[in-house]
Amino acid sequence: MDLSAINPVLLVASLMVAATAVMIAAIGELIVERAGVLNLGVEGMMITGAICGFAVAVQTGSPLLGFVAAAGGGALLSMLFAFLTQFALANQVASGLALTLFGLGLSALLGQGYQGIKPPATPRLDIPMLSDLPVVGRILFGHDLMVYFGLALVAATWAFLKYTRAGLVLRAVGENHDAAHALGYKVIRIRVMAIAFGGACAGLGGAYISLIRVPQWTEGMTAGIGWIALALVVFASWKPWRVLLGAYLFGGVTVLQLNLQAAGLAIPVEYLSMSPYLITILVLVIMSADKSRAPASLGRVFHATH
Amino acid sequence: MNLTKRALLTGAAMAMSLAAAGTAFAQEKTKVGFVYVGPVGDGGWTYEHDKGRQAVEKHFGDQVETVFVESVPEGPDSERVMTQMALDGAKLIFTTSFGYMDPTINVAKKFPDVKFEHATGYKTAENVGTYSARFYEGRAVQGTIAGHMTKSNVIGYIGSYPIPEVIRGINSAYIHAKKVNPDVQFKIVWAFTWFDPAKEADAAKVLIEQGADVILQHTDSTAPLAAAQAAGNVIGFGQASDMAEYAPSPRVSSIIDNWAPYYIKQTQAVIDGTWKSEMTWDGIGAGMVGIGEITDAVPAEVKAEAMALKDKIASGEYHPFTGPLKKQDGSDWLAEGEVADDGTLAGLNFYVEGIEGEIPQ
Numbered sequence: 042m043d044l045s046a047i048n049p050v051l052l053v054a055s056l057m058v059a060a061t062a063v064m065i066a067a068i069g070e071l072i073v074e075r076a077g078v079l080n081l082g083v084e085g086m087m088i089t090g091a092i093c094g095f096a097v098a099v100q101t102g103s104p105l106l107g108f109v110a111a112a113g114g115g116a117l118l119s120m121l122f123a124f125l126t127q128f129a130l131a132n133q134v135a136s137g138l139a140l141t142l143f144g145l146g147l148s149a150l151l152g153q154g155y156q157g158i159k160p161p162a163t164p165r166l167d168i169p170m171l172s173d174l175p176v177v178g179r180i181l182f183g184h185d186l187m188v189y190f191g192l193a194l195v196a197a198t199w200a201f202l203k204y205t206r207a208g209l210v211l212r213a214v215g216e217n218h219d220a221a222h223a224l225g226y227k228v229i230r231i232r233v234m235a236i237a238f239g240g241a242c243a244g245l246g247g248a249y250i251s252l253i254r255v256p257q258w259t260e261g262m263t264a265g266i267g268w269i270a271l272a273l274v275v276f277a278s279w280k281p282w283r284v285l286l287g288a289y290l291f292g293g294v295t296v297l298q299l300n301l302q303a304a305g306l307a308i309p310v311e312y313l314s315m316s317p318y319l320i321t322i323l324v325l326v327i328m329s330a331d332k333s334r335a336p337a338s339l340g341r342v343f344h345a346t347h
Numbered sequence: 348m349n350l351t352k353r354a355l356l357t358g359a360a361m362a363m364s365l366a367a368a369g370t371a372f373a374q375e376k377t378k379v380g381f382v383y384v385g386p387v388g389d390g391g392w393t394y395e396h397d398k399g400r401q402a403v404e405k406h407f408g409d410q411v412e413t414v415f416v417e418s419v420p421e422g423p424d425s426e427r428v429m430t431q432m433a434l435d436g437a438k439l440i441f442t443t444s445f446g447y448m449d450p451t452i453n454v455a456k457k458f459p460d461v462k463f464e465h466a467t468g469y470k471t472a473e474n475v476g477t478y479s480a481r482f483y484e485g486r487a488v489q490g491t492i493a494g495h496m497t498k499s500n501v502i503g504y505i506g507s508y509p510i511p512e513v514i515r516g517i518n519s520a521y522i523h524a525k526k527v528n529p530d531v532q533f534k535i536v537w538a539f540t541w542f543d544p545a546k547e548a549d550a551a552k553v554l555i556e557q558g559a560d561v562i563l564q565h566t567d568s569t570a571p572l573a574a575a576q577a578a579g580n581v582i583g584f585g586q587a588s589d590m591a592e593y594a595p596s597p598r599v600s601s602i603i604d605n606w607a608p609y610y611i612k613q614t615q616a617v618i619d620g621t622w623k624s625e626m627t628w629d630g631i632g633a634g635m636v637g638i639g640e641i642t643d644a645v646p647a648e649v650k651a652e653a654m655a656l657k658d659k660i661a662s663g664e665y666h667p668f669t670g671p672l673k674k675q676d677g678s679d680w681l682a683e684g685e686v687a688d689d690g691t692l693a694g695l696n697f698y699v700e701g702i703e704g705e706i707p708q
Contacts (some may be wrong), residue, residue: 046557046558047557048556048557051556055549055552055553055556059545059549062545149386149388152388153388156388156390156592157390157569157590157592157593158592159573159576250544250545254545254548254549255544255545255548255570255573255574256573256577257544257569257570257573259386259388259389259390259544259568259569259570260386260387260388260389261385261386261389261418261542262544262545262568262570263545264540264542264543264544264545264546265543266545295546295549296549296553299536299549299550299553300553300556300557302535302536302537303503303534303535303536303553303554303557304534304557305534305703305704309705309707309708310509310537310539310707311539311707314537314539
């Protein structure tokens with residue numbers, strides 16, 4: 042065993058990268074669920090975002106446009122879910138699962154011809170002086186912009202839910218849609234907007250994988266990260282900062298266990314491999330032992346005449 | 348009215364005879380099923396199996412109908428998929444991943460008239476045959492190139508699952524890297540997945556951060572090559588498929604699986620009724636394992652050495668597991684000049700001397 046082979050600075054830097062995709066997708070889903078909608082289609086929207094972003098970035102040569110397209114693609118796909126559940130009043134669980142299957146198939150179709158292509162590189166933040174600082178320079182000032190965007194998104198979501206009137210309305214819709222309706226809020230409209238936001242975030246998360254983390258397009262490349270994002274929202278008791286914590290924990294332990302393996306640590310590999318899931322769940326479950334609970338209207342169908 | 352009725356009756360009779368002809372026609376078609384562990388577009392393992400399937404379609408034309416299901420998880424889910432294929436009339440089913448071994452045996456018991464072919468496993472039955480390629484022969488060539496090319500003397504290896512096939516590959520690559528570079532060290536990471544580009548990329552990045560400048564992979568996607576490319580000054584190899592889109596560097600060569608001739612042969616055997624349960628294990632010589640073009644990123648003399656080794660293996664003059672070889676714990680395995688037998692290789696579960704770390708059990 043040679044633990045000195047592990048560079049802690051690079052470890053922290055790469056855990057931030059490993060956590061970003063799942064974090065952005067989970068924040069989107071958090072807003073959706075706080076509005077009282079359970080969308081299990083995160084995986085499908087992520088993979089669709091991954092290919093939309095990849096294709097547009099390759100065609101235009103601009104990663105920025107790629108990310109915009111990824112958000113658009115994810116949001117567009119989520120509108121299918123919004124239509125089914127908010128207007129056709131279909132079951133949310135079934136519609137969400139269908140959305141995942143549809144997204145996986147659609148992305149494979151859209152991705153024909155994009156295999157093996159290298160996307161344009163997303164520039165890293167490079168601030169003279171700051172980025173060259175030892176340790177903190179690499180950890181704080183040496184990432185691609187999406188890492189900072191993800192952090193800003195968590196902060197913005199938290200502030201939105203806690204301090205703004207719109208956030209309060211969103212939460213009201215999620216807690217008791219009948220009461221919110223009686224007060225004159227447009228429940229369906231608010232939920233559709235939340236679903237679109239969730240889709241856009243999932244798309245961005247997917248594009249982060251295909252444009253930065255891997256970076257390439259391969260069918261099925263999100264490989265279950267959407268489901269991790271869904272679980273993260275629940276274990277984080279629908280609180281933005283806990284999503285951040287959970288994502289960093291998950292990303293951190295994932296990268297750490299690979300590092301420990303490469304360094305030849307004597308712990309059996311099976312335990313290392315399951316550790317990201319175990320530790321993330323454990324920590325978040327312990328933290329959610331307070332009285333936090335799911336939004337009361339989560340997953341329930343709303344119709345104004347009921 | 349009468350006329351109309353007669354016309355109707357004639358029409359119905361015609362429709363019935365047409366339908367009957369249709370069934371008869373369908374019965375003549377031999378249905379061949381394929382169960383894949385990843386998506387057909389993975390660019391590696393499953394991609395090559397699907398190329399084999401397409402070759403079967405092309406070769407037999409209307410005689411054969413192929414069906415496939417992709418991204419089937421190893422385990423109980425695969426049993427469901429195989430059962431469905433057999434119920435739908437498949438006469439021959441190829442199950443193309445190690446983890447389908449027990450499910451294949453289970454389903455085969457229920458359908459004695461259906462032939463099953465399981466890739467890379469070691470359990471057979473009356474109607475279950477196995478087939479695999481001697482990938483370790485390709486690994487020997489890879490190890491030779493890797494040993495010469497590494498400057499840091501650290502070679503990273505991304506393993507999927509600790510099964511004999513993967514362990515053979517690690518041993519073979521190590522033996523031949525060590526032969527040309529005594530200082531070489533292997534760092535092995537087990538990904539516990541065949542296909543997860545993000546995880547494979549992470550594993551490659553970790554290995555690179557820990558000093559590896561050559562990455563060998565036994566997972567199915569091209570993500571490790573993308574990571575090697577992003578890092579610069581790191582080389583890798585195409586796995587299962589040529590992955591030529593990453594040539595000339597980081598992809599300096601590749602191991603290519605060529606299943607098409609085998610799939611065509613076995614399909615023909617089922618059509619002729621001559622199919623028998625066999626354990627097929629072919630290598631470079633038989634063409635089941637191909638070595639992708641070695642690019643100019645590799646010095647000419649290294650390339651020549653690698654090609655010479657490949658030819659010696661192909662002709663049967665040299666076996667990658669030739670003694671003297673010791674096991675990791677220092678005990679003797681093969682004496683001077685002794686060659687490992689297929690039985691030992693098929694169940695290989697130890698590292699050779701010099702590799703650090705333990706195999707997860």
